Amino acid sequence: ELKVEQNPLFLSMQEGKNYTIYCNYSTTSDRLYWYRQDPGKSLESLFVLLSNGAVKQEGRLMASLDTKARLSTLHITAAVHDLSATYFCAVGASGTYKYIFGTGTRLKVLA
Amino acid sequence: SQTIHQWPATLVQPVGSPLSLECTVEGTSNPNLYWYRQAAGRGLQLLFYSVGIGQISSEVPQNLSASRPQDRQFILSSKKLLLSDSGFYLCAWSPDTATEAFFGQGTRLTVV
Numbered sequence: 001e002l003k004v005e006q007n008p009l010f011l012s013m014q015e016g017k018n019y020t021i022y023c024n025y026s027t028t029s030d031r032l033y034w035y036r037q038d039p040g041k042s043l044e045s046l047f048v049l050l051s052n053g054a055v056k057q058e059g060r061l062m063a064s065l066d067t068k069a070r071l072s073t074l075h076i077t078a079a080v081h082d083l084s085a086t087y088f089c090a091v092g093a094s095g096t097y098k099y100i101f102g103t104g105t106r107l108k109v110l111a
Numbered sequence: 112s113q114t115i116h117q118w119p120a121t122l123v124q125p126v127g128s129p130l131s132l133e134c135t136v137e138g139t140s141n142p143n144l145y146w147y148r149q150a151a152g153r154g155l156q157l158l159f160y161s162v163g164i165g166q167i168s169s170e171v172p173q174n175l176s177a178s179r180p181q182d183r184q185f186i187l188s189s190k191k192l193l194l195s196d197s198g199f200y201l202c203a204w205s206p207d208t209a210t211e212a213f214f215g216q217g218t219r220l221t222v223v
Contacts, residue, residue, distance in 0.1 A: 033211045042201060043155075043214045050209060088155065092208055097143045097162055098170075099205075099212050101155040 002027045002093045006102035014110050016078050021105045023072040023089035031092030032072045033099065034063050036085045043088065047074075079109045113138035117202045117215030124222055130175075130189040132218050134202030137183065142204040144185040145212060146177055149199040161185060197222045 003026040013019050023032070031050055035043040047056040049065035049072060056063050060083065062075045072089055089102045117134045124130060136142050146158040157170045159177035167177050174193050178186045185202060199219050203212040 031208065035211075040219075042217045043203075045211045045213065048211050090155075090212070097160060097205075097208055098157060099145070099203075100157065101147075103154045 002029070002091060002098075002100045004089060004091050004100050004102040006087075006089060006105050008105060009103060010106050010108075012108045012110060013076075013079050015080055018078065019076050021074040021076070021087055021107075023074070023091075023102050025070050025072075025091045025100075027094065028067070028070070029091045029094050030065075030067050032065050033090040033092075034072070034074055035088045035090065037088065037104070038085050046087075076107075079107075081109050081111050083107060084109045113204075113206075113213070115202060115204055115213060115215040117218060119218060120216060121219045122221070124192050124220065126194055126222055127191045130187070130192050130196070130220070132187040132200055132202075132220075134185045134187075134215055135183055136204045139204070139206060140182060142183060142206060143208075143212075144179065145203040145205075146185065146187050147201045147203065149201060151198070155201065159187070192222045194222050196220065 005024045007022050034046040036046050037043050047063040052067040054065045060077045065072045086104045086106045088104045090099045114137045143162050145160045147155040149155050161167050161179045175189050199217050201217045202215040205212045
């Protein structure tokens with residue numbers, strides 16, 4: 001059974017700092033997705049990573065995928081308050097149509 | 112372009128009452144459809160998914176059921192709600208396994 005874990009669960013950081021969120025998954029997959037959720041809102045897609053070594057960047061966020069290590073990272077560069085949200089990774093379970101979500105990382109950027 | 116509609120946005124229901132949440136997708140055909148539940152401050156739990164009309168896969172044994180009566184319609188139901196059914200219910204769709212899932216706006220259900 002595919003399990004997806006994120007760490008940290010909570011992250012409080014100062015504006016201007018860098019940090020990385022980690023997403024580990026338990027079985028083979030080459031489909032990984034990152035989402036953002038603002039409080040009380042639905043999920044917004046950020047990145048789609050479909051191969052080993054894939055790297056995507058948008059603004060201050062950069063996501064990467066290492067399928068051999070079963071690890072994806074979401075790196076935040078020079079954080080700003082607007083990045084405060086909960087970030088989820090989701091893994092496509094091989095041979096199925098399922099998207100299994102991680103536990104989420106609640107990020108708070110302090111001004 | 113494709114859009115997903117989910118309603119109602121909020122719902123307060125007494126214990127033991129029935130439930131029906133509806134989700135429809137526009138601008139595409141034969142989408143994969145999903146129901147997720149998010150408890151307060153928690154992650155997303157996959158409840159059901161469907162790859163075609165009448166085809167429903169259940170992920171978690173529970174008090175809920177799902178149906179797909181039309182290609183772009185996905186319904187989540189319960190005959191008798193429990194307090195533990197409270198949560199944020201999200202419908203999602205994807206065109207295929209190589210893309211991400213796109214989410215509706217969600218229904219916040221409170222069972223009292």
